[in-house]
Amino acid sequence: MKSPDPTSFFGPPATGPSPRPHPSSTEPELLASVLDVLDDGVLVLDRHDCLVQANAEASSLLGIGPEAIAAGAWRLPLAPAEDEAAASRLRTREAIRDVAVEIDLADGTRRTLGVDYLPLRRNGMHNGLVLTLRDASKDAGTPGHGSLQATLDAFPVHVAVLDAMGDIIATNHAWDAFAAANGAEPFSCRGNYFAACEAAGEDSHALHARAGLDAVMDGELDQFTLEYPCHGPDAERWFVLRAARYDGPGPACLVVAHDDVTESHHHADQLRIQAALLDDIDVGVVTTDLAQMVTYWNRGAESIYGWTREEVVGRPVPQALVPAGGLLQRITDGLDAVGHWEGEIDVVRRDGTTVPVELRSRVTVDADGLATGVISASVDVSERVASQRALEESRDQARAVADSMGQGLVTVDVDGCISYVNPTGEALLGWSQEALHGCPITDITAGPDGQGTDPAPGAHALSSPVRKGVTVRDDDATFVRQDGSTFAVSYTAAPFETATGVQGRVVLFEDVSERKAYEDNLRRDVEKLAWIGRVQAALAEDRFVLYAQPIIDLRTREVVQRELLLRMLEPDGRIVGPGNFLPVAEKYGLIGDIDRWVIEQATAIAATGGRVELNVSAQSVGDPAILEHIERCVRTSGADPSLIVFEITETALLEDEAAARVFAERIHALGSRLALDDFGTGYGTFTYLKHLPVDFLKIDIEFVRDLATNRASHHVVEAVVALSKAFGLQTIAEGVEDAATLELLVDLGVDFAQGYHIARPGPLEAGLHTHESRAA
Amino acid sequence: MTAEDRQGHQDDQNPLDREQALADLDQSIADREQAIVDQDQAGLDHDEDALALDRTVAETDHPPTAARLKRRQRQLDQRQARVDAHQEQIGLAQDGGDDRQAVLDEQQRSLSEPVVPPPPVAGETGSDPAGHARAVAQRARNARERADAAARRAEAAERRAAAVQDRE
Numbered sequence: 001m002k003s004p005d006p007t008s009f010f011g012p013p014a015t016g017p018s019p020r021p022h023p024s025s026t027e028p029e030l031l032a033s034v035l036d037v038l039d040d041g042v043l044v045l046d047r048h049d050c051l052v053q054a055n056a057e058a059s060s061l062l063g064i065g066p067e068a069i070a071a072g073a074w075r076l077p078l079a080p081a082e083d084e085a086a087a088s089r090l091r092t093r094e095a096i097r098d099v100a101v102e103i104d105l106a107d108g109t110r111r112t113l114g115v116d117y118l119p120l121r122r123n124g125m126h127n128g129l130v131l132t133l134r135d136a137s138k139d140a141g142t143p144g145h146g147s148l149q150a151t152l153d154a155f156p157v158h159v160a161v162l163d164a165m166g167d168i169i170a171t172n173h174a175w176d177a178f179a180a181a182n183g184a185e186p187f188s189c190r191g192n193y194f195a196a197c198e199a200a201g202e203d204s205h206a207l208h209a210r211a212g213l214d215a216v217m218d219g220e221l222d223q224f225t226l227e228y229p230c231h232g233p234d235a236e237r238w239f240v241l242r243a244a245r246y247d248g249p250g251p252a253c254l255v256v257a258h259d260d261v262t263e264s265h266h267h268a269d270q271l272r273i274q275a276a277l278l279d280d281i282d283v284g285v286v287t288t289d290l291a292q293m294v295t296y297w298n299r300g301a302e303s304i305y306g307w308t309r310e311e312v313v314g315r316p317v318p319q320a321l322v323p324a325g326g327l328l329q330r331i332t333d334g335l336d337a338v339g340h341w342e343g344e345i346d347v348v349r350r351d352g353t354t355v356p357v358e359l360r361s362r363v364t365v366d367a368d369g370l371a372t373g374v375i376s377a378s379v380d381v382s383e384r385v386a387s388q389r390a391l392e393e394s395r396d397q398a399r400a401v402a403d404s405m406g407q408g409l410v411t412v413d414v415d416g417c418i419s420y421v422n423p424t425g426e427a428l429l430g431w432s433q434e435a436l437h438g439c440p441i442t443d444i445t446a447g448p449d450g451q452g453t454d455p456a457p458g459a460h461a462l463s464s465p466v467r468k469g470v471t472v473r474d475d476d477a478t479f480v481r482q483d484g485s486t487f488a489v490s491y492t493a494a495p496f497e498t499a500t501g502v503q504g505r506v507v508l509f510e511d512v513s514e515r516k517a518y519e520d521n522l523r524r525d526v527e528k529l530a531w532i533g534r535v536q537a538a539l540a541e542d543r544f545v546l547y548a549q550p551i552i553d554l555r556t557r558e559v560v561q562r563e564l565l566l567r568m569l570e571p572d573g574r575i576v577g578p579g580n581f582l583p584v585a586e587k588y589g590l591i592g593d594i595d596r597w598v599i600e601q602a603t604a605i606a607a608t609g610g611r612v613e614l615n616v617s618a619q620s621v622g623d624p625a626i627l628e629h630i631e632r633c634v635r636t637s638g639a640d641p642s643l644i645v646f647e648i649t650e651t652a653l654l655e656d657e658a659a660a661r662v663f664a665e666r667i668h669a670l671g672s673r674l675a676l677d678d679f680g681t682g683y684g685t686f687t688y689l690k691h692l693p694v695d696f697l698k699i700d701i702e703f704v705r706d707l708a709t710n711r712a713s714h715h716v717v718e719a720v721v722a723l724s725k726a727f728g729l730q731t732i733a734e735g736v737e738d739a740a741t742l743e744l745l746v747d748l749g750v751d752f753a754q755g756y757h758i759a760r761p762g763p764l765e766a767g768l769h770t771h772e773s774r775a776a
Numbered sequence: 777m778t779a780e781d782r783q784g785h786q787d788d789q790n791p792l793d794r795e796q797a798l799a800d801l802d803q804s805i806a807d808r809e810q811a812i813v814d815q816d817q818a819g820l821d822h823d824e825d826a827l828a829l830d831r832t833v834a835e836t837d838h839p840p841t842a843a844r845l846k847r848r849q850r851q852l853d854q855r856q857a858r859v860d861a862h863q864e865q866i867g868l869a870q871d872g873g874d875d876r877q878a879v880l881d882e883q884q885r886s887l888s889e890p891v892v893p894p895p896p897v898a899g900e901t902g903s904d905p906a907g908h909a910r911a912v913a914q915r916a917r918n919a920r921e922r923a924d925a926a927a928r929r930a931e932a933a934e935r936r937a938a939a940v941q942d943r944e
Contacts (some may be wrong), residue, residue, distance in 0.1 A: 431843075443843070484847030680805060686798050703808075712808035719797070719804035726790075726797035 041113075041133030047126050061113060061133050063105045093119040093126050111135065158258040163251040164217070166194030170252070178258075193256060205229070209241055216243050217254055227261065238265040284357070284378040287364070290371065292317055304357065304380050306350030320348040331361065335374065339363045344381060356385045406510075408489075411496065412441045413504040414466060428511050430482030441507065446478040446486045466495050466505045476516075479509065488516045531584040535568070538581075539593055543569040546601055547761040551613070551732060551754040554746050561645065563613040563754060564602055565761045566594065586617060595620040599633050605764075606639035613645040613675060618652030622659040627666050634670060641671035645696065648674065650682040657688055664693050675732065680716060689727055697724050699750065701735025708740045714748075721749045792883055799876055806873060807922070809866050814925050816859045821932050823852055828939055856936070863929070870922070 041058030045051055059065065086099045096117040102110055113133045120128040153173040161170040168191060171179075194213070200206030205228035212224035224243040231237065240259045246252045275298065278285045284301035288294055293316055297309040307318055322328060323345055334341030342360040349355055361376040402409045408425030410418055417440055421433040429436070429444055436444070441462045461472045475490040491509035495502045538544055548562040568576040585591040595617055602614040620626040634641050646667050653660040653676065664674045675696035680703055699720050703713045717733070724731045733745045736755030745753055827848050834841050 439838070443841075446847075480843055480847055482843055482846075484843055484845075484850040486847070680801075686801055689798065690794065710808075710811070712804070712811040715804040716801070716808050719801040723794075723797040723801045726794045 041131075043131040043133065044120075045129040045131070047128050049129065052128070058131075058133055061111070061135060062103065063107065090117055093129075095119060155257070157260075160193065160256045161246070161252045162193050162213075162254040162256060164253045166192045166213075166254075168193055175258075212241075213243050213254060213256070216245050219245065227265075235262075237262040282379070284380075285375065286317075286378070287373055287375045288317060289373040295373065296375075301378070304349070304355065304378060305347070318350070320350070320352075323347070331359075335361060335363055344385075347378075356381050408509045408511075410436075410441065410444075410507040410509070411504060412462070412466075412493075412507060414502065416440050416442070416463060418444075419504065425509070428481075428487070428509075429479065435482075444479050446480050462491075462493055462505075462507065466502050468495055468497060468502050470495065472505075475512070477509075487511050488513045528584045528587070531581050532588050532590065534570075535581050535585050535590050535594070538568050539590070539597065543571070544594065544597055545569050545575070546598070546764045548612075548764050549754055549761040550759040551752050552758055554742075554750055554753055559759075560752065561611045561613055563647070563761075564598065564605075564615075564764070566598060566615075582617075586619060589619075591617045591619050592623060592626065595626060596629050599626075599630055600637075602644060603630075603633040603637040603639045606634075606641070606643040607637040609640075609643070611643045611645075613647055615647045615649075615677065616652075616663075618649065618655050621648050621652050621663045622656045624662075627663065630667070630672075631670060634672075642673070644672040645675050646672060647677045647698065649677045650679055653688060653692065654682055657692075660688075661692055668693050680720060686723070689723070689729075694729060696730050696732050696752075698732045698734055701755075704733050704735045704741060704745075704755070705737065707744050708738070714744070717745070717748055717750070724751075725749070792880065792887060796880055796884070799873065799880055802869070803873055803877070806866055806869050809862070810870075810922060810925060813859055813863050813866060814928075816855070816862075817929060817932060820852060820855055820859060821935075823848075823855075824936060824939065827852060 041061040042053075042055045043051060043058050043062075044053035054062075054064070086096050089096050096115075099115045099117065100112055101115050102112050104110055113135065115134075116132040118130040118132070119126060120130060155172055156174060158175040158178050159172040160168045160175055163169050194210060197206045197210040197213070205226065209224075209226050209228070212221065212226060215221040216224045222245065224241070226241045228239055228241060229236065230239050238261050240261045242257045242259065244255050246255050279299035282300055282303070283298075284304040285296065285298040286294060286301050287296035293314060294312045295314075297307070297312050299309075302308050305318070305321060312318060323331060327345060331341045331343075340360070340362040342358070344356060344358050346354050346356050357378040358381045359376060359378045361374055364372045364375050366372050402420075402422040405422060405424055408428045409420075409422040410425055411420040413419050417438050418436045419438075421429070421431070421436050426432055431444070445462055461474055461477075464472075472493040473491070477489050477491055478486045479489045480486050488511070489509045490512045491507055493505045493507045496504045496506050545567050547565040547567055549565060550559040551561040551563060552558060553560045566578050566582070568578075568581055570576055582591065582594075585594055598614050599616075602612045605612050616626070630646075633639075634644070648660060648663070667674050673695040674693065675698050676692075676694045677698045678700045679697045681700045697720060699717055703716045703720075706713050707717060721731055723729075730751040731749075732752040732754065733750045734754055736742050736745065736753045736757045738757055741755075742753060742757060827845065830848075831845055834845060
């Protein structure tokens with residue numbers, strides 16, 4: 001909409017022509033005709049104050065005829081004789097308005113006229129005077145005079161008084177000042193108001209104003225009000241036009257007032273914006289005054305509570321919304337104490353349903369800090385509450401499942417700290433959940449040896465960072481109980497993921513101690529059984545082989561004997577040591593067959609002239625058939641039995657001393673000799689030596705290995721040597737691994753030695769005729 | 777002393793020397809076992825001291841830390857029990873050995889009663905009085921060492937008992 005001219009309602013444009021004609025023409029006839037249409041009386045005087053023109057109204061007011069005027073007989077009778085100030089101004093030819101002058105009429109009566117004196121000038125010189133005359137008795141009812149004018153001037157709003165034609169017949173100072181500020185001459189503003197409205201063209205506000213003024217003028221409306229914009233180049237302003245009809249005496253018909261409402265308009269705009277914002281948000285905003293009457297109720301409140309603003313504004317808060325006694329008291333206490341309260345409450349809506357809301361109430365105060373009411377903001381949290389309840393239900397369900405599980409369950413946060421332990425976990429670990437809460441998961445884990453060794457930091461899989469989608473499983477882990485004991489566990493650790501990412505891990509574990517022991521036994525049994533088959537196969541396929549380790553005479557350092565050591569040749573060519581299969585062979589009755597095979601091989605070697613030592617198992621020592629086998633092999637091979645030394649262990653001897661004695665006696669009877677292996681490790685007395693005809697004592701590697709560094713071992717070897725001398729035996733030191741030990745053995749009087757320092761066991765094909773060999 | 781007497785003396789001395797050699801071997805092995813036990817005990821004492829130090833600086837209010845300390849104590853107690861059992865076994869064997877040695881010493885003394893000592897016989901074994909004297913001296917030294925070791929163990933046992941009392 002095009003903004004109307006700021007002055008359009010206050011009069012014609014400042015540069016435009018005045019609608020009121022001034023008597024500037026000297027054309028007598030034209031002037032006379034113009035003057036005659038005026039309502040005021042007009043007198044035109046020359047510079048000598050002689051009357052040269054008078055209109056009909058003036059003639060009427062003064063009671064003089066045209067002939068008297070034409071005769072020049074009338075002189076100014078209207079001097080303000082009693083008004084010295086006016087008289088003085090008149091003498092100096094200044095303009096004077098509204099001077100009350102009393103005149104005597106021809107009929108002998110007196111009349112008070114209101115006179116305006118308007119000097120006429122030409123080329124700056126006094127050229128005459130125009131007087132306008134009004135009947136003061138009629139002016140008494142018109143504005144612009146006396147106390148009424150003063151009253152109007154006191155109004156801050158712009159006021160104009162219009163006559164029936166829309167002519168502005170009076171204005172107040174505010175009107176005049178506004179007009180002057182906008183470039184109009186002081187009197188030019190007194191134009192025709194209606195014409196100004198019409199001059200605004202199609203401006204809707206101007207047209208609306210014109211119609212409104214007509215309606216008031218015609219009595220259709222008592223009053224008319226219109227707010228309209230009045231924007232200038234530098235500022236935007238708004239005014240309110242108010243028009244009221246005047247029915248008093250005089251020409252005044254309409255009083256028009258313009259009030260600058262720019263500031264209140266801006267304020268209202270802001271309020272509207274705020275209200276719109278409050279309406280746009282999903283927050284219920286309600287304000288109440290001190291009497292708890294609702295003063296504001298936004299659209300959000302309508303949506304949450306169900307009451308429209310029309311239903312509640314200006315009324316008390318709906319009773320259904322008032323919280324129950326205890327809660328209300330808490331809210332009231334909070335507001336009284338600290339000026340605000342917030343919390344989640346359930347409120348009853350208009351339809352009777354209940355909705356949970358997050359309520360924040362705050363006391364509002366005025367500029368002086370005095371309470372004016374309460375503003376409350378509420379948010380419907382029903383979705384959040386429902387979601388939270390669903391989450392809690394899910395959690396409770398998960399907890400119930402976890403609590404009833406037969407497996408231990410531990411949840412760990414992203415920092416690796418325990419956040420939950422189910423009852424089974426508590427029972428297995430011996431800890432309460434409270435005790436473990438917040439502790440690192442590594443506090444319940446043990447080292448890989450399962451013996452309680454603390455794992456190195458970061459060494460345990462559970463101490464590694466949780467990675468999305470990566471599940472860790474360990475069937476061979478160890479956890480620590482509250483009492484410090486450990487137990488074997490199998491666990492699965494899976495990341496605990498939510499929509500927002502990995503939150504930690506869930507560790508599901510079970511005590512597998514019994515199962516693990518059972519499995520270990522089973523595995524060992526299976527392995528043993530497998531070895532049974534392998535041993536049987538090796539026997540059947542002749543896949544046992546003999547290695548030989550030289551034994552030297554410590555006096556001559558020459559190899560005088562070789563100990564035969566059993567190995568098994570796997571089908572793939574690998575050589576397997578005796579530790580893998582001899583225990584199985586002994587346990588499952590295969591050792592006898594192996595001993596027989598070794599005896600056959602040893603006697604065959606001896607038959608070629610080789611000196612050999614062979615081991616006989618404890619089981620075979622007690623088997624009479626083995627002796628017959630030995631005798632048969634010696635006999636059939638043609639071997640010299642003196643080249644053969646049979647070794648039995650001290651343990652085998654102690655198992656069945658009587659059988660051992662029989663074995664030894666028959667070996668001696670055969671012509672072979674007997675060595676006591678692992679001597680000194682039997683944890684028993686050696687009195688059997690008094691009855692057992694052994695020839696060699698083989699000093700166990702246990703005493704030989706640290707001979708050079710351990711004085712106790714030195715004493716033992718020393719005692720063995722002394723013993724052997726007392727019993728007329730010879731000694732063989734096993735496990736000689738360095739030269740120092742070898743020399744010590746010589747010094748101690750040991751007879752023979754074998755060990756890695758002398759020679760490692762090697763395949764028998766390296767040579768059987770030991771008397772040719774010499775130790776390195 | 778006649779040749780028959782000498783032969784009779786020798787016939788008595790040889791079995792005694794054999795018995796003595798058997799007893800010496802038993803004793804040497806027992807001494808070695810004792811050395812092993814002493815070494816184990818020293819290691820245990822060291823670990824006990826380390827644990828006691830850790831206990832003073834650790835946050836024993838922290839349950840898992842307390843559990844770890846308990847676990848270590850439990851392991852040490854188990855080791856101590858094994859050492860104690862080994863020590864008891866050695867002690868019993870030693871008692872038997874001492875009794876046996878006492879008998880042997882008595883036998884040797886009675887055999888040595890004749891004023892005229894038998895002349896040494898070259899090539900014969902177990903009839904050397906000087907060697908026998910050395911063996912006796914050696915046994916005496918060993919006995920002293922065992923006594924010292926027993927005293928150290930007793931002190932360690934007292935210290936452990938005090939530590940246990942402090943913990944409780």
